[in-house]
Amino acid sequence: MFEQSNTDFAVTPNFHYSELIHSYTAVRLGLDNTPDAATKQHLIDSCKNLWQPMRKLLDKPISVNCGYRSPAVNKAVGGAKNSAHLYGYAIDFVCPSFGTPKQVAQFLATQLPKQGIKFDQIIMEFGAWVHIAWKAPDGRQRGQILTAKKVGGKTQYVAGVQ
Incomplete structure:
Protein backbone atom coordinates (compact mmCIF):
# COMPACT_ATOMS: atom_id res chain seq x y z
CA MET A 1 0.00 0.00 0.00
CA PHE A 2 1.30 3.46 -0.88
CA GLU A 3 1.36 6.40 1.50
CA GLN A 4 -1.33 8.88 0.47
CA SER A 5 0.21 11.93 2.09
CA ASN A 6 3.77 13.15 2.05
CA THR A 7 3.77 15.33 5.13
CA ASP A 8 0.36 16.78 5.78
CA PHE A 9 0.00 20.51 6.31
CA ALA A 10 -2.64 23.22 6.27
CA VAL A 11 -2.68 24.76 2.80
CA THR A 12 -5.27 27.36 3.83
CA PRO A 13 -7.47 27.80 6.92
CA ASN A 14 -10.01 25.25 5.62
CA PHE A 15 -7.93 22.82 3.55
CA HIS A 16 -5.23 20.32 4.39
CA TYR A 17 -2.90 18.88 1.80
CA SER A 18 -3.89 15.31 2.71
CA GLU A 19 -7.53 15.87 1.70
CA LEU A 20 -6.45 17.21 -1.70
CA ILE A 21 -4.56 14.03 -2.57
CA HIS A 22 -6.61 11.39 -0.74
CA SER A 23 -8.26 8.78 -2.95
CA TYR A 24 -10.39 5.87 -1.74
CA THR A 25 -9.80 4.26 -5.14
CA ALA A 26 -6.02 4.55 -4.73
CA VAL A 27 -6.19 3.03 -1.24
CA ARG A 28 -8.51 0.22 -2.36
CA LEU A 29 -6.39 -0.67 -5.39
CA GLY A 30 -2.98 0.02 -3.81
CA LEU A 31 -2.16 2.78 -6.30
CA ASP A 32 0.31 5.58 -5.68
CA ASN A 33 -1.48 8.93 -5.70
CA THR A 34 1.47 11.17 -4.87
CA PRO A 35 1.80 14.22 -7.14
CA ASP A 36 5.10 15.48 -8.48
CA ALA A 37 6.44 18.82 -7.25
CA ALA A 38 4.82 20.89 -10.04
CA THR A 39 1.40 19.28 -9.48
CA LYS A 40 1.72 19.74 -5.72
CA GLN A 41 2.29 23.45 -6.38
CA HIS A 42 -0.78 23.54 -8.66
CA LEU A 43 -2.84 22.07 -5.80
CA ILE A 44 -1.56 24.74 -3.43
CA ASP A 45 -2.16 27.55 -5.94
CA SER A 46 -5.65 26.25 -6.81
CA CYS A 47 -6.50 26.06 -3.14
CA LYS A 48 -5.29 29.57 -2.34
CA ASN A 49 -6.76 31.23 -5.44
CA LEU A 50 -10.10 29.41 -5.84
CA TRP A 51 -11.05 26.73 -3.33
CA GLN A 52 -10.45 28.76 -0.16
CA PRO A 53 -12.24 31.86 -1.55
CA MET A 54 -15.07 29.55 -2.67
CA ARG A 55 -15.24 28.00 0.81
CA LYS A 56 -15.38 31.48 2.34
CA LEU A 57 -18.30 32.42 0.07
CA LEU A 58 -20.20 29.24 0.95
CA ASP A 59 -19.49 29.83 4.65
CA LYS A 60 -20.11 26.12 5.32
CA PRO A 61 -17.81 23.10 5.52
CA ILE A 62 -17.24 21.17 2.33
CA SER A 63 -16.27 17.56 1.82
CA VAL A 64 -13.73 16.88 -0.93
CA ASN A 65 -14.63 13.64 -2.70
CA CYS A 66 -11.76 13.82 -5.14
CA GLY A 67 -8.82 16.11 -5.69
CA TYR A 68 -5.57 15.12 -7.35
CA ARG A 69 -5.62 11.91 -9.39
CA SER A 70 -2.48 10.15 -10.56
CA PRO A 71 -2.72 8.75 -14.10
CA ALA A 72 -3.35 5.26 -12.68
CA VAL A 73 -6.11 6.52 -10.35
CA PRO A 96 -24.63 19.48 2.29
CA SER A 97 -25.08 22.13 4.98
CA PHE A 98 -25.30 24.76 2.21
CA GLY A 99 -27.59 22.80 -0.11
CA THR A 100 -27.79 20.33 -2.95
CA PRO A 101 -24.98 20.15 -5.51
CA LYS A 102 -27.24 22.04 -7.91
CA GLN A 103 -27.82 24.83 -5.37
CA VAL A 104 -24.08 25.01 -4.63
CA ALA A 105 -23.17 25.13 -8.34
CA GLN A 106 -25.79 27.82 -9.05
CA PHE A 107 -24.55 29.93 -6.13
CA LEU A 108 -20.90 29.66 -7.18
CA ALA A 109 -21.72 30.32 -10.85
CA THR A 110 -23.30 33.62 -9.76
CA GLN A 111 -21.05 34.67 -6.89
CA LEU A 112 -17.54 33.83 -8.13
CA PRO A 113 -17.79 36.19 -11.14
CA LYS A 114 -19.37 38.89 -8.95
CA GLN A 115 -16.38 38.65 -6.61
CA GLY A 116 -13.90 38.70 -9.51
CA ILE A 117 -12.72 35.16 -8.69
CA LYS A 118 -11.55 33.43 -11.85
CA PHE A 119 -12.06 29.74 -12.57
CA ASP A 120 -11.93 27.31 -15.44
CA GLN A 121 -15.01 25.18 -14.79
CA ILE A 122 -17.92 24.69 -12.46
CA ILE A 123 -19.69 21.46 -13.38
CA MET A 124 -22.71 20.07 -11.56
CA GLU A 125 -21.98 16.40 -12.12
CA PHE A 126 -24.78 13.84 -12.26
CA GLY A 127 -26.75 15.66 -9.56
CA ALA A 128 -24.32 14.22 -7.01
CA TRP A 129 -21.37 16.64 -6.60
CA VAL A 130 -19.75 19.82 -7.90
CA HIS A 131 -16.53 19.76 -9.93
CA ILE A 132 -14.61 23.03 -9.72
CA ALA A 133 -11.36 23.73 -11.54
CA TRP A 134 -9.09 26.72 -11.20
CA LYS A 135 -7.37 26.18 -14.53
CA ALA A 136 -7.55 23.91 -17.55
CA PRO A 137 -4.51 21.68 -18.14
CA ASP A 138 -3.23 24.27 -20.64
CA GLY A 139 -3.52 27.06 -18.03
CA ARG A 140 -6.65 28.74 -19.42
CA GLN A 141 -9.48 29.95 -17.22
CA ARG A 142 -12.52 29.60 -19.46
CA GLY A 143 -15.22 30.37 -16.90
CA GLN A 144 -17.32 27.43 -18.10
CA ILE A 145 -20.51 26.56 -16.23
CA LEU A 146 -21.82 23.14 -17.18
CA THR A 147 -23.99 20.22 -16.13
CA ALA A 148 -22.84 16.65 -16.74
CA LYS A 149 -25.50 13.99 -17.31
CA LYS A 150 -25.44 10.35 -18.36
CA VAL A 151 -27.37 9.81 -21.57
CA GLY A 152 -27.37 6.33 -23.05
CA GLY A 153 -24.43 5.37 -20.84
CA LYS A 154 -22.29 8.28 -22.05
CA THR A 155 -21.50 11.56 -20.31
CA GLN A 156 -22.93 14.61 -22.00
CA TYR A 157 -22.27 18.21 -21.00
CA VAL A 158 -24.84 20.97 -21.34
CA ALA A 159 -24.32 24.69 -20.74
CA GLY A 160 -25.43 26.13 -17.43
CA VAL A 161 -26.54 24.47 -14.21
CA GLN A 162 -29.57 22.31 -14.91
Whole structure:
Protein backbone atom coordinates (compact mmCIF):
# COMPACT_ATOMS: atom_id res chain seq x y z
CA MET A 1 0.00 0.00 0.00
CA PHE A 2 1.30 3.46 -0.88
CA GLU A 3 1.36 6.40 1.50
CA GLN A 4 -1.33 8.88 0.47
CA SER A 5 0.21 11.93 2.09
CA ASN A 6 3.77 13.15 2.05
CA THR A 7 3.77 15.33 5.13
CA ASP A 8 0.36 16.78 5.78
CA PHE A 9 0.00 20.51 6.31
CA ALA A 10 -2.64 23.22 6.27
CA VAL A 11 -2.68 24.76 2.80
CA THR A 12 -5.27 27.36 3.83
CA PRO A 13 -7.47 27.80 6.92
CA ASN A 14 -10.01 25.25 5.62
CA PHE A 15 -7.93 22.82 3.55
CA HIS A 16 -5.23 20.32 4.39
CA TYR A 17 -2.90 18.88 1.80
CA SER A 18 -3.89 15.31 2.71
CA GLU A 19 -7.53 15.87 1.70
CA LEU A 20 -6.45 17.21 -1.70
CA ILE A 21 -4.56 14.03 -2.57
CA HIS A 22 -6.61 11.39 -0.74
CA SER A 23 -8.26 8.78 -2.95
CA TYR A 24 -10.39 5.87 -1.74
CA THR A 25 -9.80 4.26 -5.14
CA ALA A 26 -6.02 4.55 -4.73
CA VAL A 27 -6.19 3.03 -1.24
CA ARG A 28 -8.51 0.22 -2.36
CA LEU A 29 -6.39 -0.67 -5.39
CA GLY A 30 -2.98 0.02 -3.81
CA LEU A 31 -2.16 2.78 -6.30
CA ASP A 32 0.31 5.58 -5.68
CA ASN A 33 -1.48 8.93 -5.70
CA THR A 34 1.47 11.17 -4.87
CA PRO A 35 1.80 14.22 -7.14
CA ASP A 36 5.10 15.48 -8.48
CA ALA A 37 6.44 18.82 -7.25
CA ALA A 38 4.82 20.89 -10.04
CA THR A 39 1.40 19.28 -9.48
CA LYS A 40 1.72 19.74 -5.72
CA GLN A 41 2.29 23.45 -6.38
CA HIS A 42 -0.78 23.54 -8.66
CA LEU A 43 -2.84 22.07 -5.80
CA ILE A 44 -1.56 24.74 -3.43
CA ASP A 45 -2.16 27.55 -5.94
CA SER A 46 -5.65 26.25 -6.81
CA CYS A 47 -6.50 26.06 -3.14
CA LYS A 48 -5.29 29.57 -2.34
CA ASN A 49 -6.76 31.23 -5.44
CA LEU A 50 -10.10 29.41 -5.84
CA TRP A 51 -11.05 26.73 -3.33
CA GLN A 52 -10.45 28.76 -0.16
CA PRO A 53 -12.24 31.86 -1.55
CA MET A 54 -15.07 29.55 -2.67
CA ARG A 55 -15.24 28.00 0.81
CA LYS A 56 -15.38 31.48 2.34
CA LEU A 57 -18.30 32.42 0.07
CA LEU A 58 -20.20 29.24 0.95
CA ASP A 59 -19.49 29.83 4.65
CA LYS A 60 -20.11 26.12 5.32
CA PRO A 61 -17.81 23.10 5.52
CA ILE A 62 -17.24 21.17 2.33
CA SER A 63 -16.27 17.56 1.82
CA VAL A 64 -13.73 16.88 -0.93
CA ASN A 65 -14.63 13.64 -2.70
CA CYS A 66 -11.76 13.82 -5.14
CA GLY A 67 -8.82 16.11 -5.69
CA TYR A 68 -5.57 15.12 -7.35
CA ARG A 69 -5.62 11.91 -9.39
CA SER A 70 -2.48 10.15 -10.56
CA PRO A 71 -2.72 8.75 -14.10
CA ALA A 72 -3.35 5.26 -12.68
CA VAL A 73 -6.11 6.52 -10.35
CA ASN A 74 -7.66 8.60 -13.13
CA LYS A 75 -7.77 5.54 -15.38
CA ALA A 76 -9.24 3.41 -12.58
CA VAL A 77 -12.12 5.87 -12.01
CA GLY A 78 -12.77 6.36 -15.73
CA GLY A 79 -11.69 10.02 -15.68
CA ALA A 80 -11.19 12.11 -18.80
CA LYS A 81 -7.80 11.57 -20.44
CA ASN A 82 -6.87 15.23 -19.95
CA SER A 83 -8.71 15.77 -16.65
CA ALA A 84 -7.78 18.84 -14.62
CA HIS A 85 -7.55 16.45 -11.64
CA LEU A 86 -4.34 15.04 -13.19
CA TYR A 87 -2.71 18.47 -12.95
CA GLY A 88 -3.86 19.49 -9.46
CA TYR A 89 -6.34 22.03 -10.77
CA ALA A 90 -9.69 20.44 -9.81
CA ILE A 91 -11.67 19.07 -6.90
CA ASP A 92 -15.05 17.36 -6.71
CA PHE A 93 -16.95 18.21 -3.54
CA VAL A 94 -20.26 18.48 -1.74
CA CYS A 95 -21.48 21.02 0.78
CA PRO A 96 -24.63 19.48 2.29
CA SER A 97 -25.08 22.13 4.98
CA PHE A 98 -25.30 24.76 2.21
CA GLY A 99 -27.59 22.80 -0.11
CA THR A 100 -27.79 20.33 -2.95
CA PRO A 101 -24.98 20.15 -5.51
CA LYS A 102 -27.24 22.04 -7.91
CA GLN A 103 -27.82 24.83 -5.37
CA VAL A 104 -24.08 25.01 -4.63
CA ALA A 105 -23.17 25.13 -8.34
CA GLN A 106 -25.79 27.82 -9.05
CA PHE A 107 -24.55 29.93 -6.13
CA LEU A 108 -20.90 29.66 -7.18
CA ALA A 109 -21.72 30.32 -10.85
CA THR A 110 -23.30 33.62 -9.76
CA GLN A 111 -21.05 34.67 -6.89
CA LEU A 112 -17.54 33.83 -8.13
CA PRO A 113 -17.79 36.19 -11.14
CA LYS A 114 -19.37 38.89 -8.95
CA GLN A 115 -16.38 38.65 -6.61
CA GLY A 116 -13.90 38.70 -9.51
CA ILE A 117 -12.72 35.16 -8.69
CA LYS A 118 -11.55 33.43 -11.85
CA PHE A 119 -12.06 29.74 -12.57
CA ASP A 120 -11.93 27.31 -15.44
CA GLN A 121 -15.01 25.18 -14.79
CA ILE A 122 -17.92 24.69 -12.46
CA ILE A 123 -19.69 21.46 -13.38
CA MET A 124 -22.71 20.07 -11.56
CA GLU A 125 -21.98 16.40 -12.12
CA PHE A 126 -24.78 13.84 -12.26
CA GLY A 127 -26.75 15.66 -9.56
CA ALA A 128 -24.32 14.22 -7.01
CA TRP A 129 -21.37 16.64 -6.60
CA VAL A 130 -19.75 19.82 -7.90
CA HIS A 131 -16.53 19.76 -9.93
CA ILE A 132 -14.61 23.03 -9.72
CA ALA A 133 -11.36 23.73 -11.54
CA TRP A 134 -9.09 26.72 -11.20
CA LYS A 135 -7.37 26.18 -14.53
CA ALA A 136 -7.55 23.91 -17.55
CA PRO A 137 -4.51 21.68 -18.14
CA ASP A 138 -3.23 24.27 -20.64
CA GLY A 139 -3.52 27.06 -18.03
CA ARG A 140 -6.65 28.74 -19.42
CA GLN A 141 -9.48 29.95 -17.22
CA ARG A 142 -12.52 29.60 -19.46
CA GLY A 143 -15.22 30.37 -16.90
CA GLN A 144 -17.32 27.43 -18.10
CA ILE A 145 -20.51 26.56 -16.23
CA LEU A 146 -21.82 23.14 -17.18
CA THR A 147 -23.99 20.22 -16.13
CA ALA A 148 -22.84 16.65 -16.74
CA LYS A 149 -25.50 13.99 -17.31
CA LYS A 150 -25.44 10.35 -18.36
CA VAL A 151 -27.37 9.81 -21.57
CA GLY A 152 -27.37 6.33 -23.05
CA GLY A 153 -24.43 5.37 -20.84
CA LYS A 154 -22.29 8.28 -22.05
CA THR A 155 -21.50 11.56 -20.31
CA GLN A 156 -22.93 14.61 -22.00
CA TYR A 157 -22.27 18.21 -21.00
CA VAL A 158 -24.84 20.97 -21.34
CA ALA A 159 -24.32 24.69 -20.74
CA GLY A 160 -25.43 26.13 -17.43
CA VAL A 161 -26.54 24.47 -14.21
CA GLN A 162 -29.57 22.31 -14.91
